[in-house]
Amino acid sequence: MKYFLTIPVLLMQGLLALVLALILLPNSGSAADRDRIEAFLEVTGFDVALDSIALSASSAPNMLGLEPGDFGEAWIRLSHQVFDTDEMHDLALQILEKTLDEQALIHASEFYASSLGQRLVAAENAAHMIEEDAVVQDAGRRIISDLVRDGAERLGILKRMGSAIDASDTGIKAVQQIQLRFLMAARDAGVIDLELGVDGLKALLKAQEGDLRLAMQASSLAGSAYTYQSFSDQDLLDYVVALEHPLMQNVYELLNAVQYEITANRFELLASRLSELADGQDI
Numbered sequence: 001m002k003y004f005l006t007i008p009v010l011l012m013q014g015l016l017a018l019v020l021a022l023i024l025l026p027n028s029g030s031a032a033d034r035d036r037i038e039a040f041l042e043v044t045g046f047d048v049a050l051d052s053i054a055l056s057a058s059s060a061p062n063m064l065g066l067e068p069g070d071f072g073e074a075w076i077r078l079s080h081q082v083f084d085t086d087e088m089h090d091l092a093l094q095i096l097e098k099t100l101d102e103q104a105l106i107h108a109s110e111f112y113a114s115s116l117g118q119r120l121v122a123a124e125n126a127a128h129m130i131e132e133d134a135v136v137q138d139a140g141r142r143i144i145s146d147l148v149r150d151g152a153e154r155l156g157i158l159k160r161m162g163s164a165i166d167a168s169d170t171g172i173k174a175v176q177q178i179q180l181r182f183l184m185a186a187r188d189a190g191v192i193d194l195e196l197g198v199d200g201l202k203a204l205l206k207a208q209e210g211d212l213r214l215a216m217q218a219s220s221l222a223g224s225a226y227t228y229q230s231f232s233d234q235d236l237l238d239y240v241v242a243l244e245h246p247l248m249q250n251v252y253e254l255l256n257a258v259q260y261e262i263t264a265n266r267f268e269l270l271a272s273r274l275s276e277l278a279d280g281q282d283i
Contacts, residue, residue: 092258167249183271191274
């Protein structure tokens, strides 16, 4: 949560206590459920992760072999409409109200409300909202290079963290599904001519899976190296152990699924509306 960087410590602790108290209230109906999930999103930093989905809009034209500038200024207006943070937030709440386990919610919230947890959330929030991903990747790769050169144990900890965050290895399939849904929606909207059908496109994506996996692993490792550079090896090891707990694994599997579904949903909607830009309509 970004306010942890600016609010005085005593006030920060008071706000955090209120958030955690709300999470730990007994379940008393749907309204309370939503309030507690809102508090959960805030204390874990997942609310900022959801907002950062909007930054991925810039990659959409690249999937079509285009650049955002090819659509003119209307692209900015359209992407802001489609990647509306309030709407994405509401979609997440709708899904989590039906799927988030009570015990898992409490377990994850208590960890992220700890001193280490809140330092991690502050660092993750800051990294999520950096618009130029190349900045993060370049800096992260330099850090990784130094770790490799020094034979540092930290590199193994970062790799273990990546495995814990996506233990079910759904990231590859999720990205492929996002690409598939986006391209199919763009085809159906008449934005692109796509000779391949669904099966053909799936086969093409499958053929590229090895390269995509390596690229995602390298990107994740560089991103983690950059995000957690101010943390000690012991801090990161403690975090990895927390991530590997079965309840935290349940939470991450669900949150990953929610983030992927919302991303796919927004990209699909974006593709269906790209024809408005091609037709020069006022959006």
